[in-house]
Amino acid sequence: MEKTIIPIGPYHPLQEEPEFFMLTVEGEKVVDIEVRIGYNHRGIEKLSEMKSFDQSTFLIERICGICSTSHPFAYTRAVEDIIPVEVPERAKYIRTIIAEGERIHSHLLWLGLAGHFLGYNTVYMWVWKLREEILDVMEILTGNRNSYAMFKPGGIRRDIKSEDIPVVIKKMDSIVSTLEMLKKAVIDDPVIHARTKGIGILSKEDAINYCALGPTARASGVARDVRKDSPYGAYDKIEWDMIVTHNGDVFDKLVVRILEVFESIKIIKNCFLNLPGGEIDANIKDIPPGEGIGFIEAPRGECFHYVKSDGTNRPVRHKVRAPTFMNLPTCKATIIGEYISDATIILAAIDPCYCCTERMTVCNTKRKKIYTGKDLIKLSREKTEILRNKMGVK
Amino acid sequence: MSIKLKALLKSPWVFHLSTGSCNNCDIEILDCLTPRFDIERFGMLLVGSIKHADVLLITGSGNRKSMERAKRLYEQMPKPCLVVAVGECALSRGMFIHSYNCPVPIDKVIPVDVYIPGCPPKPEAIIAGIVKLIEKVKKGTAKK
Numbered sequence A: 001m002e003k004t005i006i007p008i009g010p011y012h013p014l015q016e017e018p019e020f021f022m023l024t025v026e027g028e029k030v031v032d033i034e035v036r037i038g039y040n041h042r043g044i045e046k047l048s049e050m051k052s053f054d055q056s057t058f059l060i061e062r063i064c065g066i067c068s069t070s071h072p073f074a075y076t077r078a079v080e081d082i083i084p085v086e087v088p089e090r091a092k093y094i095r096t097i098i099a100e101g102e103r104i105h106s107h108l109l110w111l112g113l114a115g116h117f118l119g120y121n122t123v124y125m126w127v128w129k130l131r132e133e134i135l136d137v138m139e140i141l142t143g144n145r146n147s148y149a150m151f152k153p154g155g156i157r158r159d160i161k162s163e164d165i166p167v168v169i170k171k172m173d174s175i176v177s178t179l180e181m182l183k184k185a186v187i188d189d190p191v192i193h194a195r196t197k198g199i200g201i202l203s204k205e206d207a208i209n210y211c212a213l214g215p216t217a218r219a220s221g222v223a224r225d226v227r228k229d230s231p232y233g234a235y236d237k238i239e240w241d242m243i244v245t246h247n248g249d250v251f252d253k254l255v256v257r258i259l260e261v262f263e264s265i266k267i268i269k270n271c272f273l274n275l276p277g278g279e280i281d282a283n284i285k286d287i288p289p290g291e292g293i294g295f296i297e298a299p300r301g302e303c304f305h306y307v308k309s310d311g312t313n314r315p316v317r318h319k320v321r322a323p324t325f326m327n328l329p330t331c332k333a334t335i336i337g338e339y340i341s342d343a344t345i346i347l348a349a350i351d352p353c354y355c356c357t358e359r360m361t362v363c364n365t366k367r368k369k370i371y372t373g374k375d376l377i378k379l380s381r382e383k384t385e386i387l388r389n390k391m392g393v394k
Numbered sequence B: 001m002s003i004k005l006k007a008l009l010k011s012p013w014v015f016h017l018s019t020g021s022c023n024n025c026d027i028e029i030l031d032c033l034t035p036r037f038d039i040e041r042f043g044m045l046l047v048g049s050i051k052h053a054d055v056l057l058i059t060g061s062g063n064r065k066s067m068e069r070a071k072r073l074y075e076q077m078p079k080p081c082l083v084v085a086v087g088e089c090a091l092s093r094g095m096f097i098h099s100y101n102c103p104v105p106i107d108k109v110i111p112v113d114v115y116i117p118g119c120p121p122k123p124e125a126i127i128a129g130i131v132k133l134i135e136k137v138k139k140g141t142a143k144k
């Protein structure tokens, strides 16, 4: 059969972010997919090298609006790894609370968009209405709806007021009851079953081979969660369960995310109950030369930061690896052989976040040559040599 | 005011364009459509194609790759049209002003009518911005 190429994007009504997919189809079946990104690239790793360690936290927060806690969390952990310093207990608990609040709003955002992609706008509107409540909670706790600006190397910037805690817990309880209703409505809905069950299956072997992370991996039966495997913050001090399902289809990913929201609410409540008093900041003064890594479980999977310091007040190198970077290639395994009408929901099932993932490739099509690091150094040396000769400097 | 502009004000349909943003502004725009704020009651609708749109909402810092596309999209838009820049990035590139990939602010490429500051602006601010836009058109000072 003849092959047709269907372009989706870069500015497509279904996507809020610009990205470009090229689906190759045979009749109605998808046979190949190619993804092109780069429409959101802002050069954050380079910008971070121009800012001080403290300023960088605000920049890192703006890698992605939805993961505006995960990235600073991983980054601050990387900086704390260089020194190394022990973060005060209270700061650890508050960090956990903020991170889980973000997980709730991120998962709800995905659930709403998934409903929208399926043509089920009732779910979209319901869920986003519920999400507003979470944003209210975050506004009470941090002062902002998104981009909380709570993190700093060594602790947190602002304390939580004790009079806010009962208000927040009450709000959380009201969210749980609405969420229960929503869970029943979504998980038992025959239309959602028909559209998502058995669609876009990622087998356990594929999940491991592609190094899938977060809910994408956990829906395929790979029990990986940084919060359990290598606990940070207050995750090892409170009770909670890891959600793992085994089918790997879109429905299972949906179930994992909904159930994780309940776990997150449980974690937040437990944190408030056990919230210790005391300092919130370790008052870091100097950052010695060295390297540090920080990794945390973002809503989409493991988020990894590497920071290198040379003893000045700026990072020499800052490397970010967001979870979508690992999850996106799993589309190759899940989408091929499926129908074109299911393509959008399968692509959306990994909860892709392109602004975290953006990379840049430079290609010079005219000269058909790719410069490597060595070539660039050679060019630079040659230029210096020419300038020296011109100026007559030896 | 021309009859076209007058008709446009009754139900300004909106196309949303992200040119290298951090997603937050885009989500706040989507938030405006959901039940708490629900700007659809005023006849504002997010449309899927630029050819149906009256208002262009731009977010993001305008990076090299997407700015070319943004310019092309603006040219495809039926005129008269109005342009709103949402967020600090779209106003002045905000945090990314020194980046190698964000060479010019958006309003050097596309004429902008209303600027909505904030990082990200709250949905209330976005709605207030659109109201200002409508007032501006009524006074006849919009760039069209």
Ligand code: SF4
Pocket: A062, A065, B020, B021, B022, B023, B024, B025, B026, B059, B060, B061, B086, B087, B088, B089, B090, B094, B095, B118, B119, B120, B121
């Ligand atoms: S203005 Fe702020 S919130 Fe909006 S896209 Fe830019 S960095 Fe993100």
